[in-house]
Amino acid sequence: MKNKILLIDDMEEVHEKFRQNYRGAYELLHAKTEEEALRIACREEGNLGLVITDVNLDLANPKQTQGIRLIELLSPERRYPIVCMSRESYGQQAIVAGATEFAFKRELLADPAKYIDRYIGVENGR
Numbered sequence: 292m293k294n295k296i297l298l299i300d301d302m303e304e305v306h307e308k309f310r311q312n313y314r315g316a317y318e319l320l321h322a323k324t325e326e327e328a329l330r331i332a333c334r335e336e337g338n339l340g341l342v343i344t345d346v347n348l349d350l351a352n353p354k355q356t357q358g359i360r361l362i363e364l365l366s367p368e369r370r371y372p373i374v375c376m377s378r379e380s381y382g383q384q385a386i387v388a389g390a391t392e393f394a395f396k397r398e399l400l401a402d403p404a405k406y407i408d409r410y411i412g413v414e415n416g417r
Contacts, residue, residue, distance in 0.1 A: 293340035293371070294411055295320060299328045299361065300345040308400060317411065324348060325361050332365055339371040340411045345396065346377035346385070356381065362388040372410040374399070 295318045298309055306321050313319060320335065322328035325348055332339065342365060346358040359381065362373055366389025374392045375385035382393035392406070399406055 293338060294318060295335060295339050295341075296407065296411070297322065297328065297331055297335070297339055297342045299323070299325075299343065299348065299358070301348045302345075305345070305400065309403065312403065313407070317407070325357050325364075328361055329364060337370065341407060342371055342373045343399070343406070344373065344375055346375060346379070346381045356384070359384050359388045362390050366390070374406050374410070376400075 294316075296309075296313075297320045298306060299322045300306060301323045306323075309319055317340075320331050322331055328344070332342070344358045344361055346356050348357040348361070358375060358377070362375060362385060366373060372391035373389065374394060375381065375390040376394050376396045376399045377385075378396045385393040391410070394406060
């Protein structure tokens with residue numbers, strides 16, 4: 292079973308929350324930019340169990356939607372589920388781009404296991 296999760300978000304506190312809650316249960320791979328995410332996805336081809344990405348990957352430009360473009364780049368092969376998250380409603384854009392699911396960021400961060408277990412199904416040992 293593939294238990295590697297690629298988490299893509301420009302906010303360090305999001306990465307830290309996942310590190311604290313899922314250390315050991317899953318292999319977490321972290322990217323803060325589109326370039327990092329694409330490099331990791333290529334390196335880990337065939338080994339990812341789940342990708343979680345934010346829509347906005349640039350705090351300086353909060354209306355940018357790099358995550359939507361990233362989903363378009365990652366999804367043609369559909370080798371892994373992609374959960375897209377945002378503080379704003381980008382659900383339709385995310386699904387059209389190729390995401391498996393959209394979640395509001397506050398909901399996903401409140402209960403990440405709900406989303407992770409849905410796609411990976413590994414006990415997280417919390």
